Amino acid sequence: MANTTRAAARKPKQPATTSTSKSRARNPRGKVAKKRYVLDTNVLLHDPTSLLRFEENDISIPLVVLEELDRHKKGITDLARNARQATRTLDTLLEGSTGSMLDGFPLEHASDGRATGKLYFHEALIATKSGMVPAHTVRGLTEGKPDNQILECAQQLLAEGQNAILVTKDINLRVKALACGVPAQDFRSDRVLLSDEDVLSPGFRYVNSNFWAEQVGEREGAFTRRNGRQYVAIPLQLPVNSFLLDESRARWRVESSSEAGSVLYQLTHGEKEKQPSLLTPRNNEQALALALLYDNDVDLVALLGLAGSGKTLLALASGLEQVKLGRFKEVLITRATVPLGEEIGFLPGDEQEKMDPWIGGTLRDVYEVLGLTDPKDPLRQKVEVNSMAFMRGRSFQGKYIIIDEAQNLTQRQMRALVTRAGDGSKVVLTGNLGQIDNNFVDEGTSGLTWAVKKIENWKHAGHLILPRGERSRLATYFEEASEYDDEGGRKAA
Numbered sequence: 434m435a436n437t438t439r440a441a442a443r444k445p446k447q448p449a450t451t452s453t454s455k456s457r458a459r460n461p462r463g464k465v466a467k468k469r470y471v472l473d474t475n476v477l478l479h480d481p482t483s484l485l486r487f488e489e490n491d492i493s494i495p496l497v498v499l500e501e502l503d504r505h506k507k508g509i510t511d512l513a514r515n516a517r518q519a520t521r522t523l524d525t526l527l528e529g530s531t532g533s534m535l536d537g538f539p540l541e542h543a544s545d546g547r548a549t550g551k552l553y554f555h556e557a558l559i560a561t562k563s564g565m566v567p568a569h570t571v572r573g574l575t576e577g578k579p580d581n582q583i584l585e586c587a588q589q590l591l592a593e594g595q596n597a598i599l600v601t602k603d604i605n606l607r608v609k610a611l612a613c614g615v616p617a618q619d620f621r622s623d624r625v626l627l628s629d630e631d632v633l634s635p636g637f638r639y640v641n642s643n644f645w646a647e648q649v650g651e652r653e654g655a656f657t658r659r660n661g662r663q664y665v666a667i668p669l670q671l672p673v674n675s676f677l678l679d680e681s682r683a684r685w686r687v688e689s690s691s692e693a694g695s696v697l698y699q700l701t702h703g704e705k706e707k708q709p710s711l712l713t714p715r716n717n718e719q720a721l722a723l724a725l726l727y728d729n730d731v732d733l734v735a736l737l738g739l740a741g742s743g744k745t746l747l748a749l750a751s752g753l754e755q756v757k758l759g760r761f762k763e764v765l766i767t768r769a770t771v772p773l774g775e776e777i778g779f780l781p782g783d784e785q786e787k788m789d790p791w792i793g794g795t796l797r798d799v800y801e802v803l804g805l806t807d808p809k810d811p812l813r814q815k816v817e818v819n820s821m822a823f824m825r826g827r828s829f830q831g832k833y834i835i836i837d838e839a840q841n842l843t844q845r846q847m848r849a850l851v852t853r854a855g856d857g858s859k860v861v862l863t864g865n866l867g868q869i870d871n872n873f874v875d876e877g878t879s880g881l882t883w884a885v886k887k888i889e890n891w892k893h894a895g896h897l898i899l900p901r902g903e904r905s906r907l908a909t910y911f912e913e914a915s916e917y918d919d920e921g922g923r924k925a926a
Contacts, residue, residue, distance in 0.1 A: 467550070469493055471587040473601035474501040474579070476620045481518035481875075483620060484526070484552065485544040491537065493555045493597070495586040497579045499523075518875050526552055555586045580606050587615045629737040629866045629898045632876050633885050636897040637676035637721055644679065662701070668694040674731065674895030676700075676721045684721060690890065700724055711803045712750035715903045719743055725895045726751040726861065729760065733851065735839075735862040735885045735896035741904025744863040745837055749799050749816075752833040752861070756815045761833040761859070763815045767824070767850070768792045769841040769871070788818045792837065821846070824853055831857035839881040840864035841871040847880030 468490040476483050477498065484492060505516040525543050532538030537551030583599070584606065590597035591614075599610050599617040610617035629635075648667040649655040657664045670690055671677075677685040677697065684700040700721075714720040718738075725734045726747065736744040752764040768788075796816065800806060805813055836842070836850055839862040854860050862884060866876045876882065888894035902909035 467491060467596065469553075469590055469595045469597045471495065471555070471583065471590065471597055471599045472498065473583055473599070473603060473606065474498045474505075475602045476600055477502060477519040478505060478512055478515050479602055479620060481515045481522055484519075484522055485540060485548045487548060487550060489549045491550040491553060492540070493553045493586060493590065494523075495583045496554060496556050497582040499554075501579055514873065514875075517873075521878070555590070580609070584610055584613060584615060587617075588613060591615065630900075632866055632882055633737065633896070633898065634672065634675070634889075635900070636672075636674075636895065637678060637718065640677055640679050642680050644677075663699040664688075664696060665698075666694060666696050671695040671697075673890050673892050674725065676724075676897075678717055678721075682717075684717065684724075686721075686724065689892070711754050712746065714747075715743070716901055718897060718899050718901070719747060719903075722747050722897050722899065723751060725897065727755070731859070731893055731895055732854070733860045733862070733884075733888055733894040735864075735881065735888070735894075736899065737864060737866065737881070737885075737896065738899030739902045739909070740865060740868065741902035741908040742899035743903050744865075744899060745795060745835070746799050746802060748835050748837075748861040748863055749796075750803055752835065753803070753805075753812050753815065755833060757812065761857070762831045763817055764833045764835065765817045765819055765829060766792065766796070766835040766837060767819045767821050768837040769821060769839070769846070788820055792818055795837070821850065824850055827853055828855045829853055829858050830855040832859075834858055834860045836860065836862050838864055838868075839884075840866050840869050840879050841874065842880035843871075843874055844878065844880045844883040847884050851884065 468487075469492070470487055470490055471493045472483065474497075480486070502516045502520055505512055506520065507513060522543070526538055526540065532551065534554060537553045540548040540550055540552055580603065583601070587597050587599040587610065597616070599606070599615055600620050601607060601610075601617065602620055607617040607619070645665075648669055649665065655665055655667075665685070670692065671687045673687055673690050675687050677687075679685070685697040686700055687695050687697050689696045714723055722734075722736055722743075725731050734748075736748060738744055749764065749766070752761070755761050756764060770788075796818070800810075800813060807813070832854075834854060836847075839847065841864075842850070851860055862881060864879075864881045866879060866882065869875065869879060874880070885896045888896065
């Protein structure tokens, strides 16, 4: 039987402070009783997306929680970042919603159907002979304390006959709730990091042997041949420059798409899809990425995926190969200088020397794989490393531009960088939404997410999410083990 909430999905121990059990609470008619979860501020600060994790149940947020979120939102700490993200999530829920303070605000649209309950905002007031008064004046709890106001909201809902449960990560508040007769539980689902596939389409799909029979059937003229390529028209609408991989190992690319359907052509090892001499793709998805990287008619390519999936390697290898072929003057590479851990202070030297700790190691690793170990190699001299800080106002003509670790960019920074590309230039974005280090962006507001959504269905751009790591079996194992549990669900990082 499905759990009522992700907060209780991991079978907490059985003390009285948790209301979770294998069987859900039921009303006298035997139907599953809908629960009303009252969220403490620390739950939203721990996981800003917790609002969307309670499936069919309703959520109550005491008004004092909004004040506490506002108090925590300033700064660059993870706590401040989570407070801002929680506030943005609430804004998304309320914007354009058909709900009201009395009837609640539906969660279904904002959660893409994962949560079907409603969100309520609540203040602890109870009826007395003198009218509605704050609950603490009757319950005997310390006046004005946020924890007590949150507890009072749960008490009031219980008094109204609601199946209310207080959710908090504060052990003392759970003990106090127990003493007051209020069911309480910990929020046991740690912060779940979203992957690239959770936010964006992968850019390709696998199809089985029945696909062509379903889409084409016996229709005459569905398959045609022109300009040395095999074409097929199907009634399914697919994004332009996305791909299909069928069981016969054939690779198909979407050339055009409309409401009537899509036109695809089969990839070959022809002029636009040839493999570079510097690098041989290790899997089908890398081969598809090279098809986009080598296409002169594609101005922007976004490569996402797991660590070690080959994003930067593919981008730089194809760039150097095309510089050698004379398509571009040089490769220009830049990266957002956002640290993974604590700052190490100012770096000495000029622009190139300052950028070396940020991207020099990555470049040397790539050169090693490509066999360009000699620092004086002519191809290595065609790679220019620039700092993002000095990009404003510049215009790059005929250059192959790589923006590495693009998930750390804001939308404004991404727009400023992409618009630097002049005539004859190509822009390649690489990044992983699961590895955001910038405290001011998240998976939904990242400049990389914004850019991919902007280019979707534009015939001069494409994106791919590389699903498999190729760095080593150790790196691949840890990436996959930290992302998926035994049942195929997202796992806490």
